[in-house]
Amino acid sequence: MLPTITVDDKKCNDPLACRKCLLICPSHALGLGTKVGPRKFKEIDPDQFMVAGVRYEKCTVCMDCVKVCPKSAIQVSFLTEVKK
Amino acid sequence: MCEWCERYAEGHERWYFNPANYARKLYKIRKEEGPEIQPDPVVAGGMSLLDRGFLEALDRKDHEAVAKMRHDVEQLAWKVHFGQVVTLEDTLKVVDIIYPIALMTCACRRSMLGLPDEENFTCMGMGTGMYKWERWPQTYRGGIQFLAPDEAKDVITKMNKRGLVQTLFTFGTPYIGGICNCDYPDCSAIRTTVDHGIQFLWKGHHIARVDNELCNGCTSCVHRCQFKALSFSATQNKAYIDPFQCFGCGLCATECSQEAISMVERASMPALANVW
Ligand code: SF4
Ligand code: SF4
Numbered sequence: 001m002l003p004t005i006t007v008d009d010k011k012c013n014d015p016l017a018c019r020k021c022l023l024i025c026p027s028h029a030l031g032l033g034t035k036v037g038p039r040k041f042k043e044i045d046p047d048q049f050m051v052a053g054v055r056y057e058k059c060t061v062c063m064d065c066v067k068v069c070p071k072s073a074i075q076v077s078f079l080t081e082v083k084k
Numbered sequence: 085m086c087e088w089c090e091r092y093a094e095g096h097e098r099w100y101f102n103p104a105n106y107a108r109k110l111y112k113i114r115k116e117e118g119p120e121i122q123p124d125p126v127v128a129g130g131m132s133l134l135d136r137g138f139l140e141a142l143d144r145k146d147h148e149a150v151a152k153m154r155h156d157v158e159q160l161a162w163k164v165h166f167g168q169v170v171t172l173e174d175t176l177k178v179v180d181i182i183y184p185i186a187l188m189t190c191a192c193r194r195s196m197l198g199l200p201d202e203e204n205f206t207c208m209g210m211g212t213g214m215y216k217w218e219r220w221p222q223t224y225r226g227g228i229q230f231l232a233p234d235e236a237k238d239v240i241t242k243m244n245k246r247g248l249v250q251t252l253f254t255f256g257t258p259y260i261g262g263i264c265n266c267d268y269p270d271c272s273a274i275r276t277t278v279d280h281g282i283q284f285l286w287k288g289h290h291i292a293r294v295d296n297e298l299c300n301g302c303t304s305c306v307h308r309c310q311f312k313a314l315s316f317s318a319t320q321n322k323a324y325i326d327p328f329q330c331f332g333c334g335l336c337a338t339e340c341s342q343e344a345i346s347m348v349e350r351a352s353m354p355a356l357a358n359v360w
Contacts, residue, residue, distance in 0.1 A: 002136070002143050019198030028269045032195050038222040054196075055275070057139050 003061050003078040005030070005053030011073035014046045021051060021065035021074060027058035030065060085351070086289065086360065088168065092258040098289060100170065100252050100260055106182040106211055108259040134276065142280070154282050161284050167251040167264065167273050169288035171334040171347055175250040175263060176237050185236045185263075186214045186228040194225070196270040201226025206243060208236065208263040213255075240265070249274070249310050249333040251285060268310040278311060286360045288332030290347040294323045298344035305336040305345060328359055 012018075015032055022030050031054035034044050051074075053059065061078045088099040096102040134157065141149040170178070179185065189204040204226065209217070217224040231239060240250060240263065248265035251273065255261040268274045273284040292314075301321035306314055313329035314336055316322075323336070323345070337345040351357050 002139060016194075016198050022196065022198045028196055032198050034222075038220055040219050041221065043221045043225075053136075055139075055269075055279075056136060057143065057279075 001078065001080065002056040003053075003059045003076055005056065005059065005065075006075045007051045007053075008071075008073040008075075009050050011071040012051055012069070013071075014049070015051045016046060016049045018070070020068045020070065024064045024068045026062065026064065027055060027060060029053060029055040029059040031055075085357070086168075086286070088258065088286070098174070099258065100168070100174070100178055101181065103181050105258045105260050109256070134280065134282070138280070154280075158283050161282075163257055165254060166257070166284050166286070167253040168286040169331045169333050170250050170252055171288060171290055171332065172241065172244045172250060172338060173334070174289070175240055175252075178252065178260075178263070179233050179236050179240070182210045182260075183233070184212075184214050184230055185210050185233070186217070186230045187236075187239060188217075188224055188228045189226045190264070191223075192266075192272045193270050195272070205229070206248060206265045208240075208265075209261060210263065211259075211261050213261060244335065244338060247308055247310075247335065249331075249335060266310065271310075274310055283360070285331070287330075287350070289350050290332040290334065291327050291330045291350050291353065291356060292325050292332065292334065292336055292345050293327070293348055294325055295344050295346065296320070296322050298342045299323055299340075300342055300344070302341070304341070305339045308335040308339050310335070327353070327356060 019032070022032060030051055033050055033052055035048045035050060036044060059076070061076055063076060066074045066076055086099070092099040092102060092105055094102050094104060099105060138150070138153050141153065186209050187205050188207045188209050189201050190199070190207040193199040193204055193206070209228065214228065214230070217228050243265040244250065248267050251264045251266055252260050253262040253264055264271070266274050268278065276282045277285040299322045303316055303323070305323050306316050308314070310333070311329060311331045313326050313331065315324050317324045325336070332347065332350065334347050337347050
């Protein structure tokens, strides 16, 4: 089983400037991406950056990112399988 | 023998000493031979080729699915963008082959840490493509800084001292267009290679050997290894290197004040000659 990490992109609107979650994660499990690829002569708008789970296999569900996020944008959950 | 040397050394000692590999065209990949999987621009910076599906397959030990995904991703990476570890000595020789060289910001560390541009100048772009950097403001965030060969050597040596591993990267193989200075866990090539067994990064042409007579057990090399190859034997009070895990970066050797670690040619060890 892997944890689920979801980031509400509407709440998290300038992650490159904030980056609190990226810095606090002990596993470096989160990453920063962009919704558009590089384009000629154009910088990418700050609100086109987004945080997402990357190294799910290293996430321990410690909730540090959830707690540190000033916008309450991150949810982390871990569903243990029910044995039949 | 190193596959890349076999294909692209063209008489030179190693493929990355062949000037032709710095003079080719960036990303010249014809449509018909293009890869089936396309990198996902949404999550650029090393997250683009491996999604949660791969991690789930690993997690449920679906070896067949893992092997297939690994194979596909490697085939694409080797065609488009992959790296090889190089010693400091070899990197400095490369600097003499190629011009211009420019310092630029690192996409991996931006992606993993959101590192601000001014703290993030650890990558180097090479070749005439650098003259056109202004066309791609996002790729070259924070601008670039052209370096004279001696300055470049100085910067690379300082980064090695700091503990960053030198790697050469292709941009449309065999065009070599970057010298990266990497560390675990924020360099996605090291991470993917070490954690997921996907060969984005090829081992280098050397491996490190400890001379137990010279090693005094000071442990100052231990933190240098970014590849989980170097540990410390408490019993013997000596550094221990797993030769099959060593990537040949030489970081441990450059730190040892006793000169107890030497870098030897991979090819000189029969059982390692084809371990990449
Ligand atoms: S730095 Fe040199 S002397 Fe010190 S532990 Fe490592 S190999 Fe031994
Ligand atoms: S053992 Fe030394 S040469 Fe080998 S990968 Fe580690 S630091 Fe690099």
